[in-house]
Amino acid sequence: MRKKVFTVLLILATSVMLFSTGQKEEEGSYSLPDDVKSGGTVTFWHAMSGSKTAIVDGYAEEFMSLHPEIKVEAVYSGSYAETVTKGLAAIKAGKPPVLLMSYEVGTQTMLDSGAIIPIYTLNKGEIDFNDVTAPIANYYSVNGKLNSMPFNSSTAMLYYNKDMFRAAGLDPDVPPKTFEEVYEYSKKIMDAGHARGGISFGWPAWIFEQMHAYHNKFYANNDNGRNGNRASEVLFNGELGVKILTEWQKWAKAGVLSYGGRTYKANDPFIAGEFAMLVQSTSSLAGILKSADFEVGTAFLPKMPGYEKGNSVIGGASIWLLKGHSDEVNAAAWEFLQYLFEEKNAVAWHKATGYFPVNKRAYGKLTDEGWFNKEPRFRTAFDQILGGSNSKAASGALLGNFVEIRDIMGAAIEDVVVNMKDPKTILDAAKVKCDRVLSDYISTAE
Amino acid sequence: MQTKFKSSKWLPYLLLSPSVIIVFIFFIIPSSESLYYSFFRQNITGTRKLFVGFENFTRLFMDPEYIDSLIRSFLFTVIVVVFGLTISLGIAMIANKKLRFFNMYRTLLIWPYALSPAITGMIWALMFNPTIGVASNLLNNIFGISFNYINNSTHAMIFICVAAIWKMLGYNIIFFLSGLQNVPPEILEASIIDGANAWRRFRTILLPLISPTTFFLIIMNTLYAFFQQFGLLHVVTEGGPGRATDLLVYKLYRDGFISMNTGYASAQSIILLLIVAAVTFIQFKSSEKSVFYGT
Numbered sequence: 232m233r234k235k236v237f238t239v240l241l242i243l244a245t246s247v248m249l250f251s252t253g254q255k256e257e258e259g260s261y262s263l264p265d266d267v268k269s270g271g272t273v274t275f276w277h278a279m280s281g282s283k284t285a286i287v288d289g290y291a292e293e294f295m296s297l298h299p300e301i302k303v304e305a306v307y308s309g310s311y312a313e314t315v316t317k318g319l320a321a322i323k324a325g326k327p328p329v330l331l332m333s334y335e336v337g338t339q340t341m342l343d344s345g346a347i348i349p350i351y352t353l354n355k356g357e358i359d360f361n362d363v364t365a366p367i368a369n370y371y372s373v374n375g376k377l378n379s380m381p382f383n384s385s386t387a388m389l390y391y392n393k394d395m396f397r398a399a400g401l402d403p404d405v406p407p408k409t410f411e412e413v414y415e416y417s418k419k420i421m422d423a424g425h426a427r428g429g430i431s432f433g434w435p436a437w438i439f440e441q442m443h444a445y446h447n448k449f450y451a452n453n454d455n456g457r458n459g460n461r462a463s464e465v466l467f468n469g470e471l472g473v474k475i476l477t478e479w480q481k482w483a484k485a486g487v488l489s490y491g492g493r494t495y496k497a498n499d500p501f502i503a504g505e506f507a508m509l510v511q512s513t514s515s516l517a518g519i520l521k522s523a524d525f526e527v528g529t530a531f532l533p534k535m536p537g538y539e540k541g542n543s544v545i546g547g548a549s550i551w552l553l554k555g556h557s558d559e560v561n562a563a564a565w566e567f568l569q570y571l572f573e574e575k576n577a578v579a580w581h582k583a584t585g586y587f588p589v590n591k592r593a594y595g596k597l598t599d600e601g602w603f604n605k606e607p608r609f610r611t612a613f614d615q616i617l618g619g620s621n622s623k624a625a626s627g628a629l630l631g632n633f634v635e636i637r638d639i640m641g642a643a644i645e646d647v648v649v650n651m652k653d654p655k656t657i658l659d660a661a662k663v664k665c666d667r668v669l670s671d672y673i674s675t676a677e
Numbered sequence: 678m679q680t681k682f683k684s685s686k687w688l689p690y691l692l693l694s695p696s697v698i699i700v701f702i703f704f705i706i707p708s709s710e711s712l713y714y715s716f717f718r719q720n721i722t723g724t725r726k727l728f729v730g731f732e733n734f735t736r737l738f739m740d741p742e743y744i745d746s747l748i749r750s751f752l753f754t755v756i757v758v759v760f761g762l763t764i765s766l767g768i769a770m771i772a773n774k775k776l777r778f779f780n781m782y783r784t785l786l787i788w789p790y791a792l793s794p795a796i797t798g799m800i801w802a803l804m805f806n807p808t809i810g811v812a813s814n815l816l817n818n819i820f821g822i823s824f825n826y827i828n829n830s831t832h833a834m835i836f837i838c839v840a841a842i843w844k845m846l847g848y849n850i851i852f853f854l855s856g857l858q859n860v861p862p863e864i865l866e867a868s869i870i871d872g873a874n875a876w877r878r879f880r881t882i883l884l885p886l887i888s889p890t891t892f893f894l895i896i897m898n899t900l901y902a903f904f905q906q907f908g909l910l911h912v913v914t915e916g917g918p919g920r921a922t923d924l925l926v927y928k929l930y931r932d933g934f935i936s937m938n939t940g941y942a943s944a945q946s947i948i949l950l951l952i953v954a955a956v957t958f959i960q961f962k963s964s965e966k967s968v969f970y971g972t
Contacts, residue, residue, distance in 0.1 A: 316934050323723045344722050490828040493915070500808040632721065635936035645918040649828050652919075668936070675720035675727060 271557075272302040273564045274328040278314040278548065279383070280307065282518075286583055294570045301563040310494065311548060312634055315340075318553075322346045327553040329564045333379070334548040335370065336633035339456065341551050342378060343631065343676045348552045349378040353565045358572055362591045366616045369626050370545035374459070379549035380568045381589045383580070385514040386543040387434075387441045388612045389533060392426075393526035395507045399423045406508075406530035410478050413508065413533050417487040420507045428489025428506035430482065431497040435490075435648075436640035437546060438510050442475050443467065444625045445532055447541030451669075456629040461673055465636070465665045468658035474535065476647045476654035483648040490648050493641050512546055513612040516585025520608070529611040542619025543612075544627030547586060585609065587616075631672030636665045708950060715943035723939070733944035742920060743928065743945075750903060750925045753838065757902040761842040762894055765849030770879075772850065773857045783854065787847040794844065794908030801840040802913045826914060830921035833914050837922050840909055845901055849894055856890030857883065892964050899956055904949075925949060 279287050284307045291303040308314040311334035318331040322344065333341050341347055354360070360368065360377055367384045371377055393403035399420040407413045417429020432438045443450045448471045456462030466472075482488035489506045491497025501509040502522045510532065511519075520527055532543055550571075552564055570576065577593035580586060582602070588594050594613075597603060603610040619625060630636055643661040646652045715733050717726045737743050772782060789797070804812040807825040816822045826833040860883060868878050884891075907926050910916060916923035916931065923931075925945065933942030 312935055316937065319721055319937060320934075340721055343720075345724060346722055490918070492827045493917070496827065499806075503808045505808060632936065635938075638931065638935055642917060642919050646920075649918040650830055650921070671718060671938075672720075675718060675725050 271560060272304050273330060273560060273567055275303060275305045275330040275332075275550070275564075275567070276308040276314055276318055276328045277305060277332040277550075278308060278311045278334070279332075280310075283584060286580065290571060290576060291567075294567055297570070298563075298566060301566065303563075303567055311337075312638075315634060319344070322553065322555075325555070327555045329553060329556050329560055330567070331551045331553055332382070332548045333551055335544075335546050335627070336630070336637050338371065338373075338379070338549070339461070339629045339631050339633060342373060346554050347378065348554055348561065349376065350380050350552055350565070350568065351376045351378065353552070353561065357565075357569050362572075364587060364589055364591050364594060366542070366621070367545055367587060367589055369621060371549050373457075373629070379551045380572065381547075381549045382571055383514065383547040383584070384545050384549075384587045384589055385512045385547040385585070386545055386587075386612050386616055387438055387510055387532060388513055388543070388615060389508060389510055389530040390501065390515075390519060391508040391528045391530065392501075392504065392523075393528045395420050395425045395504070395525070396528070398425050403526070403528060406528055407533050408531070410533055410535050414478075414482060414485070414487055417482070417507060418485070421486065426504060426506050427486070429487035430508040430510070431489045431491040431501060431506050433491075433493075433495055433497050433509065433511035433515065434546075435493060435644045436637050437512075439467070439472070439475065439640060439644060440627065441532065441544055443471065444541045444544045444627050445534060445619075446471055446538035447620060447622060447624045448538070449624045450628040451630055454623040455627065456631075457623050457626065461669075461676065462628060462630050463666070463669050463673060465630075465662055465669070467640075468655070468662045471538070472658055473655050476644070476658065478535075479644075480647050480651065480654060484651065488648055490645070513585045513587070514547060516608065517583055518585075527608065529608040531611070531615045540620060541622065542625035543615055544625070545587075545616075581609070585612075587612070630669065631676060632668050635668050639664050639668070708947075711943040711946045711950075713943075714939050715947050716940070718938075718940045721937045729940065733940045734948075736941065737944055737948065742923070745920065746923050746925050746928045749923065753834075753841075753906075753924060754899055754902040756838050757841050757845070758895060758898045760838070761845050761898055762849060762891065764842065765846055765894075766853050766891075768846070769850045769853035769857055773854055783851065786850050789844050789846060790848040792844065794905060795912050797840055797844045798909040798912030801836070801843075801909075805836060828918060830918055833918060833922050837906070837909060837914060840913070841902065841906060844909075845898060849898070852890050852894055853887065856887035860886045888964075892960070896957065896960055899960075900953065903953065903956075 275287075275291070277287055287305050287307075291305040294303055295301060306328075308317050311332075314331070315333050315337040318328065318333070319340075321327050327346060331341075351360070363377065363381060364384075367381045368377065370384075371379060371381050389406060391406050396403040396406075396416070399416075400423070401416055401419060407416050413430055420426050421429060440450055448469070449455050449466050451462035451466055452464040453460040453462050479488055483490060489500065491500055495511070495515060497509060498511065498515055498519060500506065501511075502519060504525065509519075516529070534540075550568060552561065552568075556564075572590055574590055574593045574596055577588040577590040578596055581588040581593065581597065588597065603613075639661055643657050646657050647654050716728060716730060718729045718733070719726050768786075772779075772786070776782065792800075804810050805824060805826060807813055807823075807827055813824045816824045824832055824836075826836040864882055864886075865878060868882055873881070904926055906924050907930060910922060910924060910927045911930070914922040916927045926949075929942050929945045929949070932938045932945065
């Protein structure tokens with residue numbers, strides 16, 4: 232009997248522990264403290280992993296040597312989604328960092344959070360916002376004003392393995408321009424036994440968004456949430472959305488689409504030569520060039536005929552200034568943001584990663600020094616984005632709680648290309664979920 | 678000899694207080710807060726709250742994703758408990774010989790348990806990485822199976838089951854071993870003399886005599902399978918592909934921390950609480966008859 236009681240107690244104690252670790256963090260309402268929570272330090276939470284962490288740290292160090300009175304603490308905080316959610320949790324807890332990197336899908340959420348200081352209010356002419364590269368300014372401007380500082384901006388493009396193209400008898404300088412050509416070329420390469428698959432995507436849900444903008448179609452109503460009203464409904468289950476996923480499913484069934492997971496997981500198999508093409512963020516360019524032991528080609532995103540030409544959407548992230556710190560700290564943070572925006576830093580960042588230089592003058596400088604002629608692959612995304620439309624549909628969507636919508640779409644796309652479910656059914660179901668996310672969001676937004 | 682012991686009315690309360698305080702801080706308070714939040718819908722920074730009554734709960738049970746996740750979690754738990762315990766008991770029986778280096782084996786066997794779930798996930802994800810994984814390449818070269826947990830839902834589910842079972846193996850084996858070693862050898866000897874074969878000895882003597890251990894392990898493994906898979910899932914599949922490996926704990930995480938739906942996630946944690954209470958209650962009720970606690 233005593234043993235039994237002991238067992239019961241042990242189990243109770245263990246379950247208590249299990250529950251307490253699984254328990255969600257709950258915080259009271261957010262009050263805005265005026266005092267300096269950071270102790271005068273400019274804390275900067277970012278999501279730049281791997282070699283990019285070192286570059287960001289380098290910026291912080293150089294900045295501090297130029298401004299010995301300011302202390303900048305750059306902290307790698309995990310993936311984009313993790314950084315945003317950590318930041319929001321810190322805001323809830325009343326201990327926000329000074330600067331928070333948020334990827335593009337966090338834009339509307341950050342705007343509505345009530346916890347940010349729009350950077351245009353800090354600008355006393357130190358930065359000419361007309362110097363911000365146009366498509367980037369378009370994406371991050373809301374009602375014509377920049378609320379956050381663009382830092383790492385990218386878009387999607389097509390990477391391909393030129394050696395494989397050559398081996399399969401394809402012209403390595405003529406990448407596929409249409410969905411049909413992607414299929415056809417992949418088949419050729421696979422039939423000749425040069426690769427297991429034809430193509431894969433990084434950030435599949437993002438590529439799905441890109442495809443809407445690229446074919447000049449709205450992803451959400453109220454002009455993608457950009458006409459002054461918040462988007463309340465997604466439009467991706469229309470004819471174009473269904474067509475895209477139907478195509479992708481056809482590719483997947485034929486083994487042409489070798490689904491590689493979300494974010495950057497598909498980069499490794501591409502580098503290992505498992506498939507010939509990859510649609511991925513331009514931010515992977517430097518990394519892929521460094522690791523691939525074959526000749527890498529870059530090209531515009533493939534298109535489907537019969538649609539207007541839109542544009543690829545800006546991705547990546549921008550840096551937000553959060554409330555809750557002293558004026559001195561805010562001024563120091565603004566100083567740091569100016570430093571990051573400087574021509575030479577924008578140039579170095581672009582060269583080291585493949586992200587766009589956010590500063591127009593940096594673009595001019597790169598052109599002048601012949602960088603783009605020497606490294607034409609770094610120009611592809613520029614040509615793509617500067618040659619595209621500036622319409623609202625092509626600027627990408629601003630959605631409330633876009634982080635959740637991305638996740639819903641990530642799973643929906645996997646259901647189509649991995650679990651082979653019917654595209655229309657899946658998109659309709661995803662629309663119901665996403666619309667509810669939007670209506671929930673609007674119902675609690677201030 | 679009897680020592681004089683002055684009993685105080687307060688002593689029992691004093692002695693109980695540490696655990697009561699811990700239970701209160703880590704269990705009662707957060708649970709009641711969860712209960713409270715489950716009736717609200719909040720904005721992302723928690724500055725605005727809307728009272729929504731039972732809407733979070735009704736939504737939950739009308740959400741096919743949640744129902745699927747519920748069924749999946751039960752299935753997963755059954756698989757982990759049944760296979761995990763069977764395999765561990767088998768290994769424990771083999772190890773329960775008068776082996777040399779017994780202590781060393783025992784230490785080695787418990788190693789996997791010392792790993793955090795996330796590390797377990799990393800190890801397995803690396804071994805079975807579809808491109809560079811040693812194990813996936815072996816599977817491909819020897820058996821011609823192209824194992825890919827990223828683009829095959831069945832593979833993904835098998836994968837997390839195997840990894841979860843493996844992690845708990847050491848713990849189970851150690852408990853089974855000590856259970857087996859407590860079985861009085863004279864009973865076994867007597868049964869051998871009476872001509873009982875190995876299977877019969879196992880079924881009618883060993884199994885009943887280790888039933889307290891088994892019972893304890895069933896509960897521990899159930900709780901483990903239900904609640905401790907977050908690290909593994911987060912590192913390996915993130916609930917995908919699609920929602921193929923989306924167990925209740927992971928859904929709760931996604932809704933609570935990625936989507937920041939505090940109310941909806943709180944409702945889920947309340948349901949989880951009820952589930953674990955129910956499971957434990959049923960197990961105690963049904964085992965009262967079949968567990969033999971000795972004298």
